[in-house]
Amino acid sequence: EAAVTQSPRSKVAVTGGKVTLSCHQTNNHDYMYWYRQDTGHGLRLIHYSYVADSTEKGDIPDGYKASRPSQENFSLILELASLSQTAVYFCASRDWASQNTLYFGAGTRLSVL
């Protein structure tokens, strides 16, 4: 069974603080993604990666950094958290041949106060 685990599952952060969201996959997949979802919006792509040690910007990368130190791990970093970054964050992985069949983690609910 494919597995993508995110940590933490929820977090409260202070404005201006640093936040790191972690994602670990045991699928042996090449691609990994970070999405965010806000109330009233669909999932929006922040960063993605298709190989270790390399990341790509998605549609809304501003205010976020990503790190892919290994095939299994993909982190999302908020260097200076802001109120507007309060959202639910989803990590996903896929195999290069799967034609957009993504496997998602359960999500991290981030509240920035």
Added chain:
Amino acid sequence: GDSVTQTEGPVTVSESESLIINCTYSATSIAYPNLFWYVRYPGEGLQLLLKVITAGQKGSSRGFEATYNKETTSFHLQKASVQESDSAVYYCALGDHGGTGSKLSFGKGAKLTVSP
């Protein structure tokens, strides 16, 4: 750009009744769009429910069906008789062939509640 517009929740249906969740898409940069329905059950991540990569074809899974209609740019999700266990959030999504740099555009999601 590429986008998806779908029925926005909440959607409440009684058990054994029929369901339709509407989805239309706009694919301006994708020559051959692929269409997907993902579902998120409470406490879990999104998972693929069904996908169709060829216009005119129908996908089905767990009693749900969706037909890829290129003429009306639609991909509506239907089920003839829902169950309480179908309560979840349903997302329509649009993508390309899935190569390097590929990404999905998601709708806002429709929260379905099936009442007993």
